[in-house]
Amino acid sequence: MADFIFWIIWALIVASAALVAFGNNLIHSVFALMGTFLGVAGIYIFLNADFLAVTQIVVYVGGILVLLVFGIMLTNKISSAQISQSSVQKWLGLIVVLGVLTIILTAVLPHDWVGSITPMAFNETVAGIGKLLFTEYLILFEIASVLLLGALIGAATLARKEL
Amino acid sequence: MQEHYGIALAFGAVAFLLMYMGFIIQKLIAPNNKTELKMDTYECGEEPEGDGWLQFNIRFYVVALIFIIFDIEVVFLFLWAVVFKELGFLTFVEVFVFMAILIVGLAYAWVKGDLDWVKMKLKYGTGRYSAARLHEAETK
Amino acid sequence: MIQSLANWILSFDILAGLGNPIAWGLSLFIVSALIFVFVAVNAIVLVYIERKVSAFMQVRLGPMRVGKFGSLQTVADALKLLQKEDIIPRSADKILFLIGPWVILVASVVTFAAIPFSDTLLAADMSIGLFYVVSISSIVVLGIVMAGWASNNKWSLYGAMRSAAQIISYEIPVGITLIAVVAVVGSLNLQTIVQAQGGTGNLFYWIPLPLPNWFIFHSPFLFLAAFIYLIGATAEINRTPFDIPESESELVAGFMTEFSGLRWALFFLSEYANATLVAFLVAIIFLGGWQSPFSNYAGAQIGFSILTLLAVMWTLFVKAKTQRLSFYPLGLSLMITIAAWLFPGFAIWLASPGLFWMLIKVGSVIFLLMWFRWTFPRLRVDQLMYVSWKVILPISLFNLMGVAVWMWLTGEIHF
Numbered sequence: 093m094a095d096f097i098f099w100i101i102w103a104l105i106v107a108s109a110a111l112v113a114f115g116n117n118l119i120h121s122v123f124a125l126m127g128t129f130l131g132v133a134g135i136y137i138f139l140n141a142d143f144l145a146v147t148q149i150v151v152y153v154g155g156i157l158v159l160l161v162f163g164i165m166l167t168n169k170i171s172s173a174q175i176s177q178s179s180v181q182k183w184l185g186l187i188v189v190l191g192v193l194t195i196i197l198t199a200v201l202p203h204d205w206v207g208s209i210t211p212m213a214f215n216e217t218v219a220g221i222g223k224l225l226f227t228e229y230l231i232l233f234e235i236a237s238v239l240l241l242g243a244l245i246g247a248a249t250l251a252r253k254e255l
Numbered sequence: 256m257q258e259h260y261g262i263a264l265a266f267g268a269v270a271f272l273l274m275y276m277g278f279i280i281q282k283l284i285a286p287n288n289k290t291e292l293k294m295d296t297y298e299c300g301e302e303p304e305g306d307g308w309l310q311f312n313i314r315f316y317v318v319a320l321i322f323i324i325f326d327i328e329v330v331f332l333f334l335w336a337v338v339f340k341e342l343g344f345l346t347f348v349e350v351f352v353f354m355a356i357l358i359v360g361l362a363y364a365w366v367k368g369d370l371d372w373v374k375m376k377l378k379y380g381t382g383r384y385s386a387a388r389l390h391e392a393e394t395k
Numbered sequence: 396m397i398q399s400l401a402n403w404i405l406s407f408d409i410l411a412g413l414g415n416p417i418a419w420g421l422s423l424f425i426v427s428a429l430i431f432v433f434v435a436v437n438a439i440v441l442v443y444i445e446r447k448v449s450a451f452m453q454v455r456l457g458p459m460r461v462g463k464f465g466s467l468q469t470v471a472d473a474l475k476l477l478q479k480e481d482i483i484p485r486s487a488d489k490i491l492f493l494i495g496p497w498v499i500l501v502a503s504v505v506t507f508a509a510i511p512f513s514d515t516l517l518a519a520d521m522s523i524g525l526f527y528v529v530s531i532s533s534i535v536v537l538g539i540v541m542a543g544w545a546s547n548n549k550w551s552l553y554g555a556m557r558s559a560a561q562i563i564s565y566e567i568p569v570g571i572t573l574i575a576v577v578a579v580v581g582s583l584n585l586q587t588i589v590q591a592q593g594g595t596g597n598l599f600y601w602i603p604l605p606l607p608n609w610f611i612f613h614s615p616f617l618f619l620a621a622f623i624y625l626i627g628a629t630a631e632i633n634r635t636p637f638d639i640p641e642s643e644s645e646l647v648a649g650f651m652t653e654f655s656g657l658r659w660a661l662f663f664l665s666e667y668a669n670a671t672l673v674a675f676l677v678a679i680i681f682l683g684g685w686q687s688p689f690s691n692y693a694g695a696q697i698g699f700s701i702l703t704l705l706a707v708m709w710t711l712f713v714k715a716k717t718q719r720l721s722f723y724p725l726g727l728s729l730m731i732t733i734a735a736w737l738f739p740g741f742a743i744w745l746a747s748p749g750l751f752w753m754l755i756k757v758g759s760v761i762f763l764l765m766w767f768r769w770t771f772p773r774l775r776v777d778q779l780m781y782v783s784w785k786v787i788l789p790i791s792l793f794n795l796m797g798v799a800v801w802m803w804l805t806g807e808i809h810f
Contacts, residue, residue: 120490126534140257142527143334143523143526147530149530149534151327153534153537154534154566155323161544163316165309165310218333218334218526218583219337223341225331225335226346234352237328238356240356244360247317247321251313251320252317252369259508260521263505263518263519263527266431266505267501267504267505269424270431270434271497277660278657280477281656284477285480286478289482294484295484296653297548298550308547309549311556321784322567329567333574335578337577337583338581340578340581340807365785371780371781372777
């Protein structure tokens with residue numbers, strides 16, 4: 093059953109990602125992205141990373157996607173032909189994609205993935221992540237706040253310029 | 256652990272199935288008599304003008320941007336809250352620095368007026384956002 | 396809970412041959428179906444109660460025709476919805492129009508998986524239950540925007556955008572108040588949070604008033620946090636006074652304008668499911684969940700005696716104010732008190748934790764939400780944003796620091 097659900101999630105991710113990439117309707121693409129994000133959250137669940145999965149939903153589905161929708165709503169004449177996206181430079185894109193794919197495959201294929209798995213019992217992740225974050229990676233945590241501050245101020249300034 | 260989320264998934268699936276049965280019943284007993292007017296967009300009895308996909312103000316976007324920043328802060332704070340009792344009060348000082356830096360951002364957005372929903376001043380208007388009232392508030 | 400139901404199924408001789416996986420799947424289906432029935436029946440009952448409450452608050456009678464005291468009115472309404480024509484507007488974005496309401500409904504039903512109804516009635520004992528509930532309820536925003544966009548109607552899109560902006564604005568203060576509670580417990584598991592609130596202790600640690608160890612009595616900061624949470628949650632579920640996304644006088648029905656029949660019922664179900672969910676969360680996090688307010692059966696007897704005294708005073712107060720004699724609260728509390736003194740078994744049952752107390756607390760919070768609805772006028776959009784970003788958010792951040800310092804002062808944590 094778990095395998096079955098895993099393949100359904102896999103299909104959901106691939107199908108919705110394809111819809112995002114190839115869809116002609118911008119807003120459909122945004123909502124298809126929700127399927128991808130939820131599917132990735134499902135994959136995190138299969139990796140026993142429950143906190144990461146829920147964070148994925150909070151930040152990406154509840155935050156980034158709303159931002160994308162609001163961004164689209166900013167566009168004037170959204171319903172007219174400008175809404176559709178067209179594929180430009182298909183051949184160049186294909187070459188780049190094939191190149192990247194080759195690099196990834198040469199890295200992925202030689203490794204014996206199935207043999208290197210050691211099944212582990214699930215233990216709670218939240219406390220572990222928290223402890224690491226507030227002891228070993230404290231500096232990074234504080235730097236993250238500066239990064240967020242920069243993002244906040246930059247975003248607010250950019251948005252104000254357009255007014 | 257995974258079966259907990261499987262249970263959640265089953266809750267959604269069963270709710271979908273049971274509610275869908277209602278839709279099947281509706282299909283069987285409800286009238287199906289579509290007319291041109293019935294399929295029209297509702298605009299208070301008037302004929303719809305253009306389509307409904309309007310352009311929205313940028314302030315929605317700004318609110319969403321600030322929201323994402325604070326959403327990430329909330330995620331970090333959830334992590335802190337779980338280990339707070341275990342690691343002691345010192346982590347609060349660490350998190351206080353984190354919060355203070357973001358509060359600076361909030362204060363910046365506040366002072367610069369990004370948190371105001373109504374940004375314009377009404378020159379000749381009366382009431383809360385009229386120029387006279389705002390000027391009065393500023394000089395106070 | 397699901398495993399124990401499966402064990403119960405397997406305990407019958409005829410069904411023992413099913414084997415554990417099938418019995419488990421069967422009980423999973425039963426529990427899921429029960430939750431959906433709970434959500435549906437709950438919505439029907441709550442609509443009736445809401446109409447009656449609003450009627451009584453406005454000195455009206457409310458629904459009276461269908462059934463005794465109009466009690467079958469909402470059932471009749473549901474049947475009416477079932478036979479309405481299913482209309483999808485011509486210019487609507489058909490796919491999103493079909494998906495949108497389902498996203499909202501499924502998201503609000505799925506959250507109930509992590510909610511502990513009592514010490515044993517809990518479907519999924521997730522270690523990050525609280526965070527899970529917060530995250531899944533943030534999916535609702537996208538469902539609303541989807542439905543509003545798909546309608547291709549100006550009212551719908553305005554309502555959806557306002558709703559989305561409102562929900563995301565209030566999610567931050569709500570999250571931060573929840574963090575204050577998590578800091579006290581040190582766990583995100585909802586069952587652990589409830590268990591941490593057992594027994595009796597002093598009010599605010601120092602004031603010698605023996606009250607249950609509920610988090611609302613933990614410190615002045617958590618007391619404040621409960622109210623911040625209630626305000627923020629009211630805004631998140633789009634209820635009055637924060638119902639500008641669907642304010643009838645401005646936006647017809649907000650994002651649900653173009654939906655009719657059962658499709659509209661999906662919104663309706665999820666709206667009441669969300670209201671119930673908020674009530675459950677308030678009960679679990681601040682009011683001790685399924686814990687009984689009485690530590691032992693003598694406590695139950697004395698507690699209800701005090702309640703009867705209060706009811707006597709209330710009756711006299713109402714008599715002095717309005718010249719009307721209303722015996723309902725007095726009669727009810729007197730009956731419970733006499734029963735508690737006469738039958739120790741009843742008092743013991745009152746003092747024991749369980750589903751009864753959970754539902755009492757949830758019902759009280761829902762009543763409070765209805766009371767809000769008929770007491771406060773609707774806020775304006777800019778006032779709404781003002782309250783969220785400039786009032787509640789700073790207060791909740793300050794509150795979080797206050798809780799941390801309080802815990803240090805009372806010696807709950809070391810340095």
